[in-house]
Amino acid sequence: MAALGLLGAALVGCGGGAAERPAPGAAPPAVSHEPSPKASAAAAGPKPARVPTAPPTLAQGPGGVTPVYTRRAKGTEKVVALTFDADMTADQGPRAARGEHFDNPQLIATLRRLKVDATVFMTGRWAEEYPDQAKSIGGDPRFEIANHSYSHYAFASPCYGLPTVAGPDMATDVQRAFDAFRDAGAVNVVPYFRFPGGCYDDAALRALAPTGVTAVQWDVVSGDAFAKDADAVADQVLDEVEPGSLVVMHCTRSAAPVTERAIRRIVPELRARGYRFVKVSELMGR
16 A cells, blocks of 8 residues: 555544454364453453544555556446546635635535435645535545645646646645645545546656555546536436446536536436445445
8 A cells, every 4th residue: 555645634544454363274262261252341341443444545656656546447346436526726716706606515415315425536725615515525424535636737738728736846736735625624535636637647646656645537527517418417427337437527516517417317327227336445445
């Protein structure tokens, strides 16, 4: 498992060891006249709570290159990870102040109502603008928050006209986002990173290696960005999903206004096909 590097206090939990088992063919244990395990446990008091395991990551590549995860290896188990990018660039504060909505609370409410596990790739600027929502999402066991940079500037150029983060500043930008999640009170934070626009190169992968993150891309593009037809978005996802797929969508009303309506169709239709919705950490860990 890759070291968590710069994540620091943004992550919660650590791994636990497995219980020892007798070797095959070993003699059975001798009969004991000691108190039963139940009685011993009662006498010793309550057992400590089980510490959760850390989220799985991929090992860095040769020379310390950040690994990239796109989907689970093809198989027969019908699991799919829905991911939602909560985009907001560092300079969009004035637009938010004028009433533009970069959040989508109705989408989150629908995912909860439909009991869908999901991963939200959040920018630090989004968490600063909507700290109560970031805390709520990051405190709900159905969700996990992953890193989508602080500024939503590109880590490689050209990238859809986005401003570009300078190479020496890339790791700091990622850490700044983790700090914003922590400051908002989010606890379900995982060491995954999604490049803004999905744009990256070898230099960016090397620059992020000290952070210990695993970069997460996708194999199914929903097409919800700036879409106006919810059925077209749903059709695209339903046509492309396969067992182990990782779908990219958005949690931004201003830039993806039909996503919530598309989810209301995508979820029941995939469940009717036998699919189960998982977070990226589960998809990667299986």
